[in-house]
Amino acid sequence: MKYEKIQAPKGVSEYAPPLSAAFEWVRESLIAPAKLAGYQLMELPVFEDTSLFSRGVGESTDVVSKEMYTFEDRGGRSITLRPEGTAGVMRAVIEKGLDRGQLPVKVWYSGAFFRAERPQAGRYRQFYQVGIEAIGLDDPAIDAEVIAIADQGFKSLGLKNYRLEITSLGDAQSRAAHRVDLLKFISKLDLDEATATRAAINPLRLFDDKRPEMKAAMAGAPLLLDYLSEESAENFKAVKGYLDQLGIQYIVNPRMVRGLDYYTGTTFEFIHEGLGAQSGIGGGGRYDGLMEILGGQALSGIGFGLGVDRALLAAQAEGVLVENQFSSDLFIIPLGESQKSASLTIAAKLRGAGIRTEIAFGDRALKGAMKAADKSGSRFVIVLGDSELASGSVELKRMSDGSTRSVKIDQLQSVLFEDI
């Protein structure tokens, strides 16, 4: 009876050895600067009540209107696999009452996110992001810090060929003023139905249209950056000043539109050339009304999400991935049943002392076991046979030069410590 193979669902990103080590390195490197800055872990469910995203992320976004994995659970509730991280963090902060404590609330997260799109290079249906949120503080300095933390993450991977684009979406007053003129401008355009619908919900979204005819049509559109209130303009200027001071290069892109509706004020994107069509490796911004519309206090926040999969692709494209494969310190080759049993005890003890130890299982011939030891990259090998068990000492072989020395089994630990 032959069974059919079962494949992974379409478009998921997954990492098996040896690439998984690189993935882990990228993920941990990206979030390390946030931990150093006092952000604490928020571990959240991957599924949420659907209305969290429809209300929080925005009905006009593609993410909500056509890319969500939504299903009904056994209790008849509408559930959605999280397409992004911020809304879930807000929900949890409100639910746990963290916003009632000391502000800002500074948290980080890491995990899988889901969007039902056609897969493509760097775009998956299940993908990985790390992110941070700083909630409850309106200060351009924290905007700059959040951007700097993201930038530091990418820099720590050794990435160079990326750029940071920033803009400001202003406060409610700025957007209202701009919206009037923008709608006036748009009303003169000849839009197809889908675009008109999107424009009606969020006219800014038209700046996001990549079609040449739309780009041309929008070329003369009024820019939000020119409508910033005095306060918003001051804020944006301050953010830029802090970034200058930190030596972080950026490009002001007044036409930038984020894919999620909740952004206000400072917004930013990190873009890497060399990934193919999907060039965004991270982005984020401030969100003034989000917490309130999710039923919490009217606190502002700022955060980012960084694409782990894309950062890994970027690191590969730039050739900065470090070889990071596991290799053990000691490889034990037992030659019989009682030796195998003894090697389990020896290995357990050594591992308890932090020495990376592997055992050649499977009763292979010695030559084959030595080959396996060699390929594993282990630094030392011992062969455990009758005479070794009887005498209590083994020949400790250093694989790099083939040299051996006689060592008592109960002294392996201290000898290996000196040599590692």
Added chain:
RNA sequence: GUGGGCGUAGCUCAGCUGGUAGAGCACUCGGUUGUGGUCCGAGAUGUCGCGGGUUCGAGCCCCGUCGCUCACCCCA
């Protein structure tokens, strides 16, 4: 959702104008007793993505379908 490219061994691929499958790498074993890397030898592994059609005969041609991939849209 729309379009292009591609599906042959674990991997990378070859396979002529149709004549019922191959290489390299990897893997296992061996090259006299219990010591790796090199070398030599041997071996295992494929419903040629799947279904149908044309044909005496299909990996190759035709249709369909599924999958992968790249791009559009959009985004991390």
